Amino acid sequence: xxxxxxxxxxxxxxxxxxxxxxxxxxxxxxxxxxxxxxxxxxxxxxxxxxxxxxxxxxxxxxxxxxxxxxxxxxxxxxxxxxxxxxxxxxxxxxxxxxxxxxxxxxxxxxxxxxxxxxxxxxxxxxxxxxxxxxxxxxxxxxxxxxxxxxxxxxxxxxxxxxxxxxxxxxxxxxxxxxxxxxxxxxxxxxxxxxxxxxxxxxxxxxxxxxxxxxxxxxxxxxxxxxxxxxxxxxxxxxxxxxxxxxxxxxxxxxxxxxxxxxxxxxxxx
Ligand code: FES
Numbered sequence: 567x568x569x570x571x572x573x574x575x576x577x578x579x580x581x582x583x584x585x586x587x588x589x590x591x592x593x594x595x596x597x598x599x600x601x602x603x604x605x606x607x608x609x610x611x612x613x614x615x616x617x618x619x620x621x622x623x624x625x626x627x628x629x630x631x632x633x634x635x636x637x638x639x640x641x642x643x644x645x646x647x648x649x650x651x652x653x654x655x656x657x658x659x660x661x662x663x664x665x666x667x668x669x670x671x672x673x674x675x676x677x678x679x680x681x682x683x684x685x686x687x688x689x690x691x692x693x694x695x696x697x698x699x700x701x702x703x704x705x706x707x708x709x710x711x712x713x714x715x716x717x718x719x720x721x722x723x724x725x726x727x728x729x730x731x732x733x734x735x736x737x738x739x740x741x742x743x744x745x746x747x748x749x750x751x752x753x754x755x756x757x758x759x760x761x762x763x764x765x766x767x768x769x770x771x772x773x774x775x776x777x778x779x780x781x782x783x784x785x786x787x788x789x790x791x792x793x794x795x796x797x798x799x800x801x802x803x804x805x806x807x808x809x810x811x812x813x814x815x816x817x818x819x820x821x822x823x824x825x826x827x828x829x830x831x832x833x834x835x
Contacts, residue, residue: 572788574609574652580627582647585708589676590643591621591631594653598628602684603660603754603779603809606630607787609652614638617784617804618758620656621679621709622686629694631679631708653690657787658808661777663690667751670774672698672736672742672765674757678708680779689716696720696748698739700757704730723737737764750774754809760835763822766812777811782825 598606600623607798608630609615616638622629634643645651661684663669669688673681677700688695695718701707703725714721723731724739732739753769755762756779773797776828777781782794782803789805796803798818805808815821 572654574607574654576650577653578650579645579647585631586705588634588660589631589708590634591629591679592642592651593627593629595627596653597625598623599625600655600656601627601660601758602687603680604656604658605680605787605808606653606655606657607784608642609654610638610642611651613641615652615654615785617657617787619677619680619683619779619808621683623683629679631676633676654787658804659806659810661752661754661779661809663688663693663752663754666693668694668696670696670698670740670747670748670750672700672740672753672757672760672761673709674700674736674755674756675702675706676708677701677755677757677779678713681754682709684710684754685713685716685719689718694718696722696743698722698724698736698743698748699731700724700726700736702726711752735764736761737768740765740768742777744768744772748771752777755779758835759822759825762815766816766822770816775804777809778812778815779809780807780815780821782808816824 573665577594580595583591605617605619618630621631630691657834671681722739753776755765762778780803785793787804794803796818797820
């Protein structure tokens with residue numbers, strides 16, 4: 567049964583926050599009624615429609631953090647505050663957790679934005695949150711101030727080149743925390759699929775539940791077009807996920823190995 571509205575809403579971009587040279591956060595004033603980990607489809611007028619994870623939703627406004635990676639997002643970056651775009655959703659399944667649980671949240675690259683949404687909600691539910699934020703270098707770290715501003719959060723920063731925080735990968739930071747005695751009910755992550763794959767292995771080795779936001783090429787966003795079907799099960803990520811459990815993901819022949827583009831061509835990680 568349909569439990570969401572698939573019609574686009576024309577919403578005004580109320581504010582644009584520049585996160586870095588290639589990344590903006592778009593603020594909309596609308597009660598989206600989303601859960602952490604869900605996504606929307608954004609129609610960039612006259613150009614294309616693209617999926618974006620929700621970075622924040624307090625019932626009055628929601629944020630989408632967008633990295634300029636192709637022609638559609640390049641056009642979006644030309645729009646100014648006050649311009650209108652089409653928004654459909656929210657779609658997909660979010661992260662599942664209960665009040666007071668201990669969470670390890672891992673955000674790699676621009677995957678940090680949806681994890682901020684989780685952190686915000688989790689803190690309000692009395693969860694203990696360790697947030698591992700990673701990027702290739704310090705200039706690519708996103709949301710550092712926003713995350714450190716969340717009351718009671720433990721923020722751990724890593725960069726591949728060591729220009730800020732731990733020198734190495736988010737996976738190593740998590741392993742170090744666990745080796746140091748940290749206990750977690752769940753590991754949640756959004757970021758490069760290779761990173762997610764190794765987080766899944768760490769979770770399995772330590773007997774911790776692991777939920778991962780999976781990125782796929784999408785068109786409809788609600789299970790009709792088949793564009794986001796995964797090899798190994800044929801299930802549509804937009805409907806079964808995008809947040810999926812490691813126990814399921816590890817059975818898929820493509821997870822952590824390759825992704826398909828708009829034409830269905832395989833690209834190996
Ligand atoms: S994007 Fe159409 S089925 Fe998932």
